[in-house]
Amino acid sequence: MKFETILKNAEKAVTSPEIYWQSLILISCFALAYLFHKLVRRFLLPKLISSSLRKNIDLNRLIIRYLNPLLYPIFAALFLSFGLSLYLKFFSESYLFEITLKLVGLFLFLRFLRISSNSTAIANIVGIILMPTLLLDIFGILDLTIDALDQIAFKLGEVRISAYIVLKAFVILIITIWFSGLLTRKSKSFISSSKSIKSTTKGIIGKIIDILVYSIAVILILKTFGVDMTAFAVIGGAIGVGIGFGLQKIASNFISGIILLLEKSIEVGDIVEVDGGKIYGVVKNFSSRYTLVEELDGKEILIPNEEFIINKVTNWTYSNNRARVEINVRVAYGSDLKKVEEVMMKCASENPRCLNYPEIEWYVTAFAEYDIKITMYMWVSDIVQGRMGPRSEVYMAILEEFKKNNIVIPYPKTEFLKREDGDICG
16 A cells, blocks of 8 residues: 555656756756866865965865865755755745755765775665665655564563664664764874873873763663663662772772873973972873882882872972072181172072072071071072082082182081191081
C-alpha cells in the first residue's frame, strides 16, 4: 500500500507543471553558485590567502584546507535556500527542492568529514550508511525501515539490543571518534603553538583534554545502547571512597601537581628554597607525584608536590631573576665611616654583576664591644648564575681597598693580644 502511494505521488509530481519550474530554478541556482564560486576563487580568495599569510598563518591554513574545497557546495546550499524561499512565494509544492537541499547538505557534510579526518575510510563508512538513509527518507519509507530493524532484537539482561540500535550506535561511534579526534587534535595544536604556555603546562592540559573528550564519548556511546548510568555512579562513588582512604596522598600530590602547573607559581628552571632553606636548588622536572629539584652540589631531591602547596616556599625567580646580596663587614672604632662607605660602594658598583637599580644600600647596623658592624646590600642581575660568586669578588675587593686606605678590621681582644705585629686585617 505504501509503495502504491509512492508511485502515485511520483506520477503526480512528473505530470505537474511545478516540477519543471523547480527544475529550472534549481539549474539556475547551481549555475549562479558555480559563477560566484569561480569569481571568488579567481579574485577574492587569492587576496585573502596572501593577506592571511602575512598576518595570521593559522587563518591561512584554515582557508586553504577548508574554505577552498568547500566553497562550491556552500554557495550551492546558499543559493538553493534563497531559491526555495523565492519559489514558495508563488508555488506550494517544493518536493524536488527539498530533495536537492538534503543531497547537497549530505555532500557538504561528507566533504568536510573527509577533509577534517585526514581519512577517506571514515567518510566512506558514514556515506555508505547515511546515503541509503537519506534515500529511504526521500521515498518516505524511513520510518517503516526503522520499525522493521527495531523488531530484530534480543535482550542482554535488562538491556534490549536491536539491529536499529546497533546500527545507530555504530554511526554515533564513528562520528564520535572523528569528532573527538578532531577536537583533541585542534585543541592540542592551538595549545602547542601558544608561546605563553610552558611545555609542562601544555602536557598536563593535553592530558586533561584527552580525559574529558574521551570520557564524554564513552558516555554518549553507552547512552545510545541504553546502558543505565546509575551503575557507573555507584562504581565512581566506590572509587572515590577508595581514593579517600587508600590513595589519599597520591591523589593529593597529583592534584597539587596540576595546581602548580596551571597557576605557574613554580616552573621548570626556577630557583627555589624549601624546608626553611635546607633545600636550595633548581627545579628540573615535574611529575604527577613529585617535583625534582637539583641542588647546587648536584644532589637531586624528589619533593612531593603537596609540599609546595601547604608549606612556605621561596621562589627566587618567580617574577624576575634579580637577587639581593648581603655584605657584612666590621671596622675598628676610630675609622672614617664616610671613607668606609665610599670604598665599599665603589667595590660593589665596579662588579660586573651588580645592578644600578635597585641602588646599593649601605648601613651601620650596630656598635659592638670591639667594632662597628656595617651591612651593605647590592643586587645582581641573574640569580641563576649564583650569588656566591659576586659576593666573594666584592669581599676580596673590599679587603684590598681597606688595606690601601688603612681601614682596620679588628680582631677580638684575646686574639689581638697574641699578635706581636699590628696587622690591620686578619
